[in-house]
Amino acid sequence: MSIINLSAYRFVSLDDLPALRERVLERCLALELKGTILLAPEGINLFLAGPRAPIDTFMDWLRDDPRFAGLEPKESISDAVPFGRMRVRLKKEIITMRMPTIRPEGGRAPAVKPATLQRWLAQGHDDDGREVVLLDTRNDYETDAGLFEQAVDYRIASFTEFPAAIAADRARFDNKTVVSYCTGGIRCEKAVLHMQDIGMEHVYQLEGGILKYFEETDGAHWRGTCFVFDERGAVNTDLAPSPLLTSGEKDA
Template identity: 35%
Template sequence: MKDYSVLLYYCYTPIADPEAFREEHHRLCLSLNLRGRIIVAAEGLNGTVSGLREDCEKYMETVKADPRFARIDFKVDASDKHTFAKLHVRHKPEIVHSKLHHIDPNKRTGIHLEPLEFKKMKDQDDVVVLDVRSDYEHSVGRFKNSVTLPIENFRDFPEKIDELKEKYKDKKILTYCTGGIKCEKASAFLLDQGFENVYQLHGGIIKYGFEADGEDFEGKCYVFDNRLTVDVNKVNPTVISTCYVCGTTSDRMVNCANPECNIHVAMCEACGETMHGACSDTCKEHPKVRPYNGTGYYQKELNGYNPLKGLKRAKAN
């Protein structure tokens, strides 16, 4: 058994004083030696963190003990080390940037389908499986025959609504994303815009991998930690992405070595070595290009990182 866990979670629930809660939550994470990214907003909590398995279990118990988060659904993956180098707990207007401030998933959202329910329903003739993630995410992995959108960020999703209406207004729409959070607002927005039969994959791709063995999810799932991608499909895995440089089949995801580009693309090992991790000759010769270490992941400089930064009443020794 691996010593570390990686948690992915969210919960839409009213938080009366999000800044005070942010401070309290920051201290909790420090006490448990967790690392990762957590967003607190008046509408709820969203996070992905890593830590020793025992510390993550304590964290989940503590969070669920708060009545506001009693129904939170933690997706738990095993790891042999931390998947983050830092801890950031931030207060923001939304727990996922969407431009859909008027949408409250607690009032109305798509019908939640558990992974096995989603699996049973996804191939029916009157169903459209809709990926609401960004283009670089679905470029490396997506459900078979799913509809994908050419969007760079989830906040661009509302701009595609007219196109979706024109093509799929009378269909059953099954939305999915990495862990479920984007689908809460995406499915609610579809209902708001007149779609009548809207569903969402509860727990997202990650939970589908755990409970339905990832069947018919093609490629890998993009994740927002040091791993970049994770395997999902244990039944009929395939590779759908191609190297950005040479076009050969590859599911090896990298960030361009030029920090001013930093695009997320698939790149085979051979091109990674030849291009020194850069996506183009221009980026390869950029004066700020980062040294390539063979992984395509560039750990952000710690630059005097202080895990206590942001706390109002505590200072580093």
């Protein structure tokens, strides 16, 4: 497998969106990359695929802009490019929550590294002895593909439903450590900031999301596959393309 599939995001204030879109699209097309890049006043969210050399060339070029110097991509490989074309889109938010008081570009949410989370799950508590509760912030069709064992799954159809779901269930998390997670980190970061905003304590995001957990651990405590937003459908804990499973197949 020779195609690099790269995902990354960064919350950072952007005020030159039309011109930035043109520069980014021109560079991607020149390098013959395919995928989707979202640009919004709150930052960038990108999914790209191509051979190693042009992927690295693009990321080096993008990081020359100080606003994107801190981008930390997640990578997986495949035999073919799982995108049909290259798109760079302007959006109001790079992940839609419709909570204008949440401004992640102003400061990162607290995070726990994949190896630390795996250790907490194995020992049954965090380093302060509190029970750990995993909170899936993804949509229902994503959690159908796979999720952490015993994770709270609200079966939401859209991330915009998350604030109401957590408000109705807030008492569940009292005196516990909550680790929210999502595919690559972007949704769970906003989720943690919102939970802090409504007064919840001991809340963290999984650093780098599920994809980084697969990359840095052996995938223990995960059940099924991880849904991805491209033609691969899903990846397994080895980050290899995997067919989407039904609930019955996951439990078999």
